[in-house]
Amino acid sequence: MHPSRVIRGKTTELLNGRHILLGISGSIAAVEVPRIARELLRHGAEVRAVMSSEAQRLVSPEAIQFATGHPPITQLTGDVEHVSLLGPGPDRADLYLIAPATANTIAKIAHGIDDTPVTSCASIALGSRVPILLAPAMHAQMRQNPAVSEALAKLRSWGVGIIESQAAEGEEKLATPEDVAAAVLHRLGRGPWKDRRLVVIGGAAREPIDEVRSISNESSGVTAVSLATQGYFRGAEVELWMGHHSTTIPRYLDVRKWRSVDDLLRLARERQRTLAEAAAVLVPAALADYTVEAQRGKISSREHPEITLRLRRTAKVLPQLRALASRPVVLIAFKLESTTDPAVLEDVARTTRKEADVDWVVANDVGTMGSSEIAALVLPPHGSRFWLRGTKFEFAGKLLDDIARDLPTTSFAPGVPKGRPGRRAGGPDVPPSQRRQGRGRRRR
Numbered sequence: 555m556h557p558s559r560v561i562r563g564k565t566t567e568l569l570n571g572r573h574i575l576l577g578i579s580g581s582i583a584a585v586e587v588p589r590i591a592r593e594l595l596r597h598g599a600e601v602r603a604v605m606s607s608e609a610q611r612l613v614s615p616e617a618i619q620f621a622t623g624h625p626p627i628t629q630l631t632g633d634v635e636h637v638s639l640l641g642p643g644p645d646r647a648d649l650y651l652i653a654p655a656t657a658n659t660i661a662k663i664a665h666g667i668d669d670t671p672v673t674s675c676a677s678i679a680l681g682s683r684v685p686i687l688l689a690p691a692m693h694a695q696m697r698q699n700p701a702v703s704e705a706l707a708k709l710r711s712w713g714v715g716i717i718e719s720q721a722a723e724g725e726e727k728l729a730t731p732e733d734v735a736a737a738v739l740h741r742l743g744r745g746p747w748k749d750r751r752l753v754v755i756g757g758a759a760r761e762p763i764d765e766v767r768s769i770s771n772e773s774s775g776v777t778a779v780s781l782a783t784q785g786y787f788r789g790a791e792v793e794l795w796m797g798h799h800s801t802t803i804p805r806y807l808d809v810r811k812w813r814s815v816d817d818l819l820r821l822a823r824e825r826q827r828t829l830a831e832a833a834a835v836l837v838p839a840a841l842a843d844y845t846v847e848a849q850r851g852k853i854s855s856r857e858h859p860e861i862t863l864r865l866r867r868t869a870k871v872l873p874q875l876r877a878l879a880s881r882p883v884v885l886i887a888f889k890l891e892s893t894t895d896p897a898v899l900e901d902v903a904r905t906t907r908k909e910a911d912v913d914w915v916v917a918n919d920v921g922t923m924g925s926s927e928i929a930a931l932v933l934p935p936h937g938s939r940f941w942l943r944g945t946k947f948e949f950a951g952k953l954l955d956d957i958a959r960d961l962p963t964t965s966f967a968p969g970v971p972k973g974r975p976g977r978r979a980g981g982p983d984v985p986p987s988q989r990r991q992g993r994g995r996r997r998r
Contacts, residue, residue: 558623562595566951568739568787569599575639576601577652577672578618578626579659580608583691583728587613588621590653593731595622597739597787602639602647603627606659606670630671640678649742650679653717654691654728657702663714664705680712685741689717691728715741736786736806743789746958750833752790753825754782757797759815759842763863764849772923773840775799777888780950781836782807788954793828795821797839815842815868822871822878829879833961837875838888838916842868872910882962886914894919896931903933914957935960 563570574594578584591601603618603626610628618626627635639647652659652672659672668674679686688709696702697719706716717737719726729737756778760768779801782794786807794809795818803809810825812818818839822829829835844865853861872887879885889906891899903917918930929943932953942949942956 556623558592558595558601558621561592563598565593565596566739566787567598569594569597569742571600572598572649572742573600573602573645573647574738575647575650575675576603576622577650577655577675578603578605578609578613579652579654579656579670579672580606580612581654581656581691581728582612583654584609584612586728586731587653588617589731590734591618591621593735594738597735599738604635604639604671604675606672608670609672627671630674636671636675636678640675640682640684642682646682647679647684649685649687649738650675651687651689651734651738652676653687653689653734655688657690657692657696657699660688660690660702660709661705664708680714685713685715687715687717687734687737687741689729689734689737690719690726692719692726694721694724694726697726733804733806736783736804739787740789740806743787745788746961747785747833747954748789750790750961751828751831752782752785752792753795753829753832753835754778754785754792755795755818755835755837755839756781757799757812758840759813759818759868760798761814761842761845761868762848763846764851764853766852769842769844769846769863769865770798771840771842773797773799774923775801775803776926776946777838777922777928777950778836779803779807780947781838781954784947784950784954787951788958790833793825795825795839815845815871818871819869819874822875826878829875830883832879832883834884834886834957835875835879836886836888837872839871840890841871844868870910872906872912876911881913884914884957884960885912886916886957887912889915889917890920890922891917892920894921899931900933900939903931907933913960916953932956 576591578587594601601622602624603622605626605628615626615628630636662673663676668677717729717734719729757775758771758773760770762768782792783804785792792807794807795812796809797812810821812821845868846863846865876885887906887910889903891902899917903915907915913935915933916930918928922928926945928946928949932942933939942952
């Protein structure tokens with residue numbers, strides 16, 4: 555078995571059955587292409603490559619063949635490879651990714667010049683309406699060249715997606731393999747989340763004691779980032795509202811910061827339209843139950859060897875989110891408890907759903923905090939219950955797939971009436987993914 559087959563689908567299977575043509579042009583960043591190809595394979599894609607002659611001077615065709623499992627196209631022959639792979643027909647690629655895309659290649663594509671296998675493939679892809687993504691890599695001064703900016707703007711107007719480069723050391727460096735794969739996943743997203751708006755509220759509240767101290771809850775933010783990432787991979791338009799956290803947030807996510815519960819509620823009011831137009835709002839945030847009257851400046855420890863804090867209840871966030879995001883927006887609450895007793899978790903979850911008027915509740919114990927793993931009791935809207943277990947990243951994908959089956963089927967465009975969530979059949983303790991025959995992995 556070729557090594558490329560061993561890693562296929564190891565991260566997700568969201569690109570299963572998808573064929574990606576990877577165009578490689580002559581930037582030194584071409585040495586990163588094997589890593590990009592392997593990252594796409596880890597999401598289940600089938601990857602083939604096409605190389606310009608300049609790219610072959612920087613990375614060998616043998617290295618690309620090892621990375622993809624297929625010999626790359628290094629010149630066009632009588633087999634008209636560019637037409638076979640991107641023209642009409644059942645075997646054409648689902649997406650043409652050019653990484654790295656040099657200033658030269660970008661300008662040629664924008665002006666219809668076909669003098670390399672990479673640009674000829676681009677010409678066919680544009681004519682066949684195959685989605686195209688470009689990942690530029692060049693010196694910063696070249697990126698600032700108005701001709702390059704004009705060419706990129708023209709390509710955007712044609713529907714070509716641009717994966718933003720990383721500005722560093724005077725260069726516009728190629729995006730990371732993870733960022734490139736995320737862009738591919740998002741562009742090829744399919745299913746109920748495609749083009750739906752998803753809001754994820756995560757992180758921990760920090761209630762200020764003075765201008766340097768605060769009361770906070772424990773939260774790494776991993777669950778929220780995993781949910782936002784998995785939603786983005788499925789094609790959703792994601793907003794991540796993030797409080798205090800210790801995890802890294804991918805740069806492709808649209809992030810808005812909040813600090814205290816009052817900050818969060820202020821943000822919710824400012825983003826009311828976003829909430830009202832969302833398909834779903836998930837709230838795994840560690841929200842403070844208590845706050846204090848913050849003091850100006852810094853309380854002196856020399857002058858105050860002891861201080862007494864008078865705590866007062868904070869406003870309840872979930873009911874206010876429901877008021878701003880009325881149904882059919884699906885509101886999902888997360889409830890953390892100290893107990894591991896399933897009966898107690900279920901009772902708390904049902905109480906939360908009733909008091910906060912939410913649709914789904916996800917309940918788990920404190921063992922989740924600081925762990926990469928999660929075991930959570932999930933209560934959907936229709937009286938059933940089931941458990942989800944695994945890494946937080948896996949859990950996020952499974953949960954979103956289950957929630958997706960309850961999403962309205964109509965458009966969420968502003969001004970369009972939203973549909974009602976459909977009902978499901980199924981008994982207790984059976985996850986939605988197992989309730990219908992034929993709900994297993996799709997054959998593509």
